[in-house]
Amino acid sequence: MEQQTPPGISRRGFIRSVGGATMAIAGAGLTGGGLLNVLRPESVSAQAGDPYDLWFAGTDGWMSLPASPAIPPFHPDDLAPDPFNTYIFGFRNLTGLNKNRAENQKFKAAHPAPMFWLEENVPFHLRLGNLGLQLRPDLTDAHTLHWHGFRNVIPFFDGEPSGSVSVPIGREFTYVYVGRDPGTYMFHCHVEDVEHVQMGMTGLVFIRPAQDGNTALYPSGKYLYNDGDGSTGFDREFGLFLSEMWAESHWADSHVQLPEWSDYHVDFALLNGRTYPDTLEPNGSIDPFNPVRQNNGDLIAPAGRPDLQYQPMSALVTCNAGDRVALRFANLGFIESSMTLAGIPMKVVGKDAGLLRGRDGTDQTITTHTVAMGAGESRDVLFTAPPHSGGAGYDTYLLYNRAYARGSGNLGATLGGQSTEIRVYPPGMLGAQAHPNDLQN
Amino acid sequence: MRTPKRWAKRPVRLVLLLAAMTVAALPAASHVTAQTTPTDGLVCTTSATGQFDLTTKTGNILLPDGNRSFMWGYSAGTNDFQHPSPVLCVDQGDTVTVVLNNTLDVPVSIMFPGQDDVMADGAPSQPEFSGTGELTSLTKPAAPGGGTVSYSFVANNPGTFLYQSGTDPAIQVRMGLFGALVVRPSQGAQFGNHRADSEFNPDEEVMVLLSEIDPYLNEAVQRGTAYDLADYQPRYWLINGRGFPDSIAANNASWLPNQPYGAMAVVHPVDPDNPLDKPGIGRYLNVGTTAFPFHPHGNNGIAIARDGKVLEGTGGEDLSFERFSINLGPGQTWDVLFRWFDAEGYDEVLNEVSVNIPDPQNLFYGEFYSGSPYLGTQGTIPVGAPNANACGEYYIISHNHALFQITSWGVPMTGPITYLRIDPPLPNDCGN
Numbered sequence: 001m002e003q004q005t006p007p008g009i010s011r012r013g014f015i016r017s018v019g020g021a022t023m024a025i026a027g028a029g030l031t032g033g034g035l036l037n038v039l040r041p042e043s044v045s046a047q048a049g050d051p052y053d054l055w056f057a058g059t060d061g062w063m064s065l066p067a068s069p070a071i072p073p074f075h076p077d078d079l080a081p082d083p084f085n086t087y088i089f090g091f092r093n094l095t096g097l098n099k100n101r102a103e104n105q106k107f108k109a110a111h112p113a114p115m116f117w118l119e120e121n122v123p124f125h126l127r128l129g130n131l132g133l134q135l136r137p138d139l140t141d142a143h144t145l146h147w148h149g150f151r152n153v154i155p156f157f158d159g160e161p162s163g164s165v166s167v168p169i170g171r172e173f174t175y176v177y178v179g180r181d182p183g184t185y186m187f188h189c190h191v192e193d194v195e196h197v198q199m200g201m202t203g204l205v206f207i208r209p210a211q212d213g214n215t216a217l218y219p220s221g222k223y224l225y226n227d228g229d230g231s232t233g234f235d236r237e238f239g240l241f242l243s244e245m246w247a248e249s250h251w252a253d254s255h256v257q258l259p260e261w262s263d264y265h266v267d268f269a270l271l272n273g274r275t276y277p278d279t280l281e282p283n284g285s286i287d288p289f290n291p292v293r294q295n296n297g298d299l300i301a302p303a304g305r306p307d308l309q310y311q312p313m314s315a316l317v318t319c320n321a322g323d324r325v326a327l328r329f330a331n332l333g334f335i336e337s338s339m340t341l342a343g344i345p346m347k348v349v350g351k352d353a354g355l356l357r358g359r360d361g362t363d364q365t366i367t368t369h370t371v372a373m374g375a376g377e378s379r380d381v382l383f384t385a386p387p388h389s390g391g392a393g394y395d396t397y398l399l400y401n402r403a404y405a406r407g408s409g410n411l412g413a414t415l416g417g418q419s420t421e422i423r424v425y426p427p428g429m430l431g432a433q434a435h436p437n438d439l440q441n
Numbered sequence: 442m443r444t445p446k447r448w449a450k451r452p453v454r455l456v457l458l459l460a461a462m463t464v465a466a467l468p469a470a471s472h473v474t475a476q477t478t479p480t481d482g483l484v485c486t487t488s489a490t491g492q493f494d495l496t497t498k499t500g501n502i503l504l505p506d507g508n509r510s511f512m513w514g515y516s517a518g519t520n521d522f523q524h525p526s527p528v529l530c531v532d533q534g535d536t537v538t539v540v541l542n543n544t545l546d547v548p549v550s551i552m553f554p555g556q557d558d559v560m561a562d563g564a565p566s567q568p569e570f571s572g573t574g575e576l577t578s579l580t581k582p583a584a585p586g587g588g589t590v591s592y593s594f595v596a597n598n599p600g601t602f603l604y605q606s607g608t609d610p611a612i613q614v615r616m617g618l619f620g621a622l623v624v625r626p627s628q629g630a631q632f633g634n635h636r637a638d639s640e641f642n643p644d645e646e647v648m649v650l651l652s653e654i655d656p657y658l659n660e661a662v663q664r665g666t667a668y669d670l671a672d673y674q675p676r677y678w679l680i681n682g683r684g685f686p687d688s689i690a691a692n693n694a695s696w697l698p699n700q701p702y703g704a705m706a707v708v709h710p711v712d713p714d715n716p717l718d719k720p721g722i723g724r725y726l727n728v729g730t731t732a733f734p735f736h737p738h739g740n741n742g743i744a745i746a747r748d749g750k751v752l753e754g755t756g757g758e759d760l761s762f763e764r765f766s767i768n769l770g771p772g773q774t775w776d777v778l779f780r781w782f783d784a785e786g787y788d789e790v791l792n793e794v795s796v797n798i799p800d801p802q803n804l805f806y807g808e809f810y811s812g813s814p815y816l817g818t819q820g821t822i823p824v825g826a827p828n829a830n831a832c833g834e835y836y837i838i839s840h841n842h843a844l845f846q847i848t849s850w851g852v853p854m855t856g857p858i859t860y861l862r863i864d865p866p867l868p869n870d871c872g873n
Contacts, residue, residue, distance in 0.1 A: 050796045123795060142805045146738070149765035152784035153739035155835050156794065156814035160738060162807040163836035163860065171803045174796040180784055185765075194844040194853045261853060262676045264845035334843045336732060336768075352741070352766055358759030359638065359743075374734035374768035376842030 050125065050174045054116055054288055055094045057102070057129035058143035058167075058189060058201060060136065061109030063088050064307035065245065065268050066275055066417075074251035075267065079135070083307040086245065087135065087254035089189070089199035090310070091145075093288050094129065094297075101297030107134035108298055110310040111273040113187065113203030114288040115239045115436065120210040120226075124177045132169040135254055142166035144173075146190035147205065148332075148376060149353050151181050159190045166191050179207035182225050183353025184378040186241070186330040194261055198249050200273075202332040204241040207353070224326055224380045225355040231365075232349050234326035234382060237436045238317045242373070242401075242418060243270045244333035266335055268417050269401055272313040272437075275417030276400070281305050284312025287435040315420040317399065318439045321388040321427045327381040328436075331373040337418060338372040338402040341383065344422065345369060350380030370402060385424045394423040394441075480691045481707040481862075483646045483724065485530035485623065486517050492538040493529055497545045497618070498522035500699045504677055505684035505855035510654055511663035512617035513545065522699050524682040525650055525728075526620030529604070531596045533627045538593040539604075543583035549618065550582035551592055552607035554772065555749045556622075559594040566592065579607030599626035599634045600749030601724040601774040611670055616662055619728045621650055624749070633722055633776045634751045638759070641778060645721025647706040651769065651841065651857055652679050653729040656850065675729070676850040678841060678857050680704045684849050685840075685858035704859035706839075709866060710816065711780040720780035727769035733846070733857070734768040737839040740861055741765050742777035749774060766842060781837070781863055789815040809836035809860070817865030832871040835863040 062084035067076045076085030090109030094102045118124040130143045144166045146159030155164040157175050167173045189201035211228075215221040218233020225232045247267040249259040271279045282302045285292040294300055301309035319325045327346070331337050348366040349356055356364035371379050389395050400419035423441070430440040478484055486493070495515040500522030502510050515526035531537050543549045552566075553559050559566040561581035569578045583590040606618035626632045626639075633639035653675035661668035680688050681702040689705040690697065711718040723742060727733050745752055745761045752760040767775055786792055794814050801823045806812065808827045812820030817833040830836075840847055840858040847856040864871045 125796065148736070148738075149741070150739060151741050151765075152782055153837075154783055154785070154787055154814055154816070155810065155837055158739055158837060160807070160838045161805065163809045163838060164807050165799075165804040165810060166807070168803070168805055171799070173799060173804060176795050178785055192853065194848060197844055258851070260851055261845040261848040262674065262850060334845050336734075351762065352764045354741070354763040356762065358761060360759040362754065362758040362760060364760060364762060374732055374766060374842075375844070376734050376736045376766045377764075377768060 050127065052125040052127035052174055053118070054114075055097075055102075055127040055129070056091045056113065056145065057094050057105065057131045058089065058091055059106045059109050059131035060087065060089050060133040061107050061310055062086065063111055063200075063273070063310045071247045071267060075247035077251055077254055079254050084310075086247075087199075087250045088310075089133070089196055089201050089253075091189075091201055091203065092131075093291055095288065095291060097297045102129070103131065104297055106131040108310065109200065110299060110312060111200035111202075111270075112241045112243060112313060113201065115204045115241070115286065115313065116288045117206045117208060117436065118177065118179050119208050119212070120179050120182050122179070124179065126175045126177065127172060128167050128175065129172050130167045130169045136256070138256065140169060141196070142168050142191050143189045143196070143201070144191055145175055145187055146193075147175075147177060147185060147187045149185045149378070150177065161191050181353055182207045182209035183350050183355075184239075184328040184330055184380050185353050186332050186376070186378060188332060195249070195253070197332060198244075198246060198334070199253060200243070200245075202241070202243055204239045204328065204330045206239070206328055224350055224382070227355060232326075232355070232380070232382065233324065235323040236319050236433050237326040237328065239272070239328045239330070239436055240315060240339075240420075241272050241313070242329065242331040242333050242337050243273065244268065244335065245270065264334060266333065269333065269337065271315040271418050271420050273311040274308065274313070274315060276419035278305075278308060278311070279315035279420040281308060281314060283314040283437060283439060284309070286313050286437055290435075314437065314439060316439055316441075317420065317422040318394075318425065318430055318441045319385045319422070320425050320430050321385050323385045325383055325385060325422075327383070328378070329371065329373060329381065330378040331375060334375050336372055336374045336403070338370055339399060339418075340370045340402045341397060341399045341422070342369070343397045344383045344386060346371060347382045348379055349382055350378075352378055385422075388424060388426045392426065394425045397422040397424065478693055481647075481703055481705050482644070482692075483623070483648050484528060484692050484702060486527040487530050491531065491535045492540065494518050494540045494542065495526070495551070496542040497549050499545070500524070502682060502700050503687065503697060504654075505687065505849040506852040508656065508850070510656055510677070511659045513613065514617045515541070515551070515620060523701055524617050524699055525652070525702065526604075526618070528621045528623060528648065528702075530623045530625065532625050533596055533599045535596045536593060537596050538591060540589060540591045541583045543585060543588045546585045548578060548582035548585060548588075548608050549613065550578050550580045550590065550607040551604055552580055553592065553594060553602065553604050553622065555598065555600075555602040556594040557597065559592060561592050562590055577608075579610070582608045596624040598749050599624045599632075600746045600751075601726060601776050602749050603726055603728060603772065603774065605728065611673075612658065612662065614728065615653075615655070615658055615673075619652070621648060621724065621726055623724065631719070633745055633778070636745070636751060636753065639745050639751075639776075639778070640719050641722035642719040645706065645708045647704070647721065647723050648681055648702065649704065649723055649725045649735060649767075649839075649859075650681050650702075651725075651727050651729060651733045651735065652682070653677065653731075653846075654679065675846075678729070678733075678846040680857040680859055684855045685847070686855075688857070688859045705862055706859070707862045707864065708781060709864055710782045713782050720778040723767075723775075723777040723779055725767050725769055725775040725777060727771055727773050730771050731843075732768055732770050734766050734842045735839065735857070736766050736842040737779065737861065738837045740779050740781050740837060740839070742767060742779045744775050744777050746776040747773065781861065783816065787815055789813070789818050811835075816863065817869060832869055833865055834871060837861045837863065
């Protein structure tokens with residue numbers, strides 16, 4: 001393994017220096033969408049020279065969900081290579097890779113897509129490529145990145161393919177976002193989105209407020225919103241991304257079939273792309289701006305869990321007693337989830353990337369132990385970690401989807417798959433987070 | 442850069458649809474007694490006397506997969522069957538009388554959830570029970586084959602409400618016996634409710650009425666065969682009684698004779714710095730049996746009322762909130778202010794997008810895309826690519842985000858999908 005970003009060069013400077021690499025794949029044909037004229041693929045497309053902050057690409061691949069009990073004939077997928085069992089589409093982070101390594105990531109999709117963030121009012125460039133679908137060469141689908149909830153976007157950067165443009169196989173497009181409204185959002189491919197979302201092309205994104213850095217309102221200087229009073233300040237933050245998988249639809253895509261979508265149901269409800277107790281396993285490399293990869297650009301599996309190589313995001317929440325912790329929820333499943341935290345009250349301060357305040361400043365925050373979220377909704381939640389019970393270990397609190405029956409992860413009578421733990425350590429034991437979801441344990 | 446549009450060979454139906462979208466208003470059809478029948482936006486059925494005569498009718502609707510579904514509905518006066526039933530618009534304080542004339546072979550009634558002190562034939566509306574104590578109807582029904590009932594109430598609360606059958610609702614509501622009731626506040630028709638900050642642009646008032654169909658239920662009703670309600674499973678989901686792409690066709694589109702209500706919102710960009718430039722209003726209703734999380738892209742809404750009740754505290758505190766998902770529970774309604782402007786003020790000359798625009802050959806172009814990032818500009822469309830953009834206008838989608846529900850019994854990307862059409866500021870070349 002190696003650190004692909006050379007030390008001593010700033011992230012953005014490095015990215016710009018390699019930004020000229022092109023992803024154009026010689027001979028890739030545009031075979032759908034009614035393009036009838038003679039194609040003019042360019043060896044270096046005009047956009048490839050644009051600077052970017054992150055570079056993602058869509059492709060297919062495999063991931064791992066509880067294999068037992070089976071859901072015959074759909075799960076485990078009989079075409080899956082060991083140790084995987086579920087066919088997915090997904091985004092991969094290609095930031096900093098050279099052309100050959102980037103192209104080598106085809107058929108190595110991950111779920112969820114890399115979580116990323118940007119700063120309020122700072123233009124952000126996200127380059128999107130399309131590596132094609134290895135297992136389904138018959139599907140010449142384009143991809144897009146739709147930032148779900150981005151206010152007052154122009155269609156050009158919205159990623160909805162009918163009103164805008166989409167990225168064919170072997171091509172590139174750079175989305176520009178100027179984040180004007182802090183909060184927690186989500187993103188997904190909007191091409192054939194019933195299928196591409198269910199197949200895993202989904203992730204969480206958030207905008208940091210301009211108030212960040214002001215330590216007068218909250219000592220950490222880190223906030224969820226421009227609250228003006230420190231009420232949304234936090235010490236640690238964790239993105240918790242909710243998604244679902246219906247085994248039949250994944251099997252259908254790997255077996256060149258079409259599912260009947262009105263039969264949809266949740267076989268697996270996921271938190272950060274995993275089912276409980278895999279949600280507790282450590283992170284892979286999840287800081288999108290400082291990726292650590294194998295020499296060939298592939299993902300490094302979390303320690304001891306080669307089956308979670310393409311599900312690098314832990315859903316574990318770790319904190320010191322007394323820390324104020326921000327949970328950023330985003331639900332891109334198709335069904336409502338109802339997340340209950342046993343033993344610690346949660347304060348909901350934001351919904352759908354909006355501070356819960358009336359236009360006249362009226363406080364609308366909610367203190368609760370259960371946060372229900374419909375499909376496509378987000379919540380920003382704060383809790384203060386309770387005192388530690390003593391000793392050197394951690395105290396455990398459970399955070400779980402109250403709708404147990406949905407997406408049990410085949411765990412029978414225990415908690416559903418969309419479950420994780422909040423581990424509270426003695427004061428001062430855990431160091432500061434280097435990035436969101438950094439466990440420091 | 443401006444090039445002639447190149448119309449592609451498309452199914453005739455889609456071309457008709459697009460023509461209806463982008464050309465002048467079609468003649469008003471005769472089957473709703475509306476004061477105005479705009480090409481887009483809310484179509485109100487009004488009454489100078491406050492009395493509405495609603496007659497049950499049967500008919501068929503066209504679904505996106507080409508199937509037709511047998512339906513029931515209420516129609517105004519002697520109008521033909523329509524789905525959904527007419528949007529009744531009244532003013533706050535009106536005494537509203539709805540006379541139901543039942544032509545079906547089963548008892549039928551009308552409930553007005555959210556209205557207080559409803560009277561049925563002069564007596565307080567009450568559930569009805571059989572001689573053996575079994576609930577037979579949630580309110581007084583009209584007898585089969587020509588029975589009538591007169592319901593009345595005073596429309597005290599401004600906002601958006603449903604009306605629907607109170608008799609065998611698990612069958613009759615699902616068969617289509619429902620519609621919307623809009624009560625306009627005494628402050629004026631351009632207000633959502635009594636609050637000054639509920640003012641909207643009356644040209645940008647839209648309905649988002651979400652429903653569902655299990656075709657086996659409708660088939661069983663049509664044929665008079667048995668149906669086990671435990672087997673109920675919707676296969677179609679609709680917006681304003683249509684699935685996409687019919688949903689973006691004009692009101693009263695000629696090829697949808699019984700589905701008069703379009704769902705496209707046609708707006709102009711607002712000036713965010715001009716307080717006189719008012720938002721539009723979306724009137725959301727869910728007549729289905731599960732929650733529908735409706736997501737307008739790039740266009741957050743401020744929810745100002747729920748179930749016809751203003752979101753404010755007892756001291757007038759503002760309890761409205763901004764959302765990018767309008768999640769509607771069954772039977773719920775939301776009044777939502779919305780507006781769109783280009784947050785970055787992109788301009789072809791003065792403020793270009795900060796990326797190189799790839800050659801058209803290196804992208805797929807959507808059929809509503811103008812070929813240019815800039816509002817009011819049309820760029821080069823790849824030869825042969827179908828395109829329906831008229832004048833450089835923007836199209837931004839809105840759809841149910843329970844994504845398995847934007848399908849039609851196997852046909853993806855249909856169902857409750859519509860678009861926000863943003864026309865360039867006036868004067869423009871859009872013909873409006």
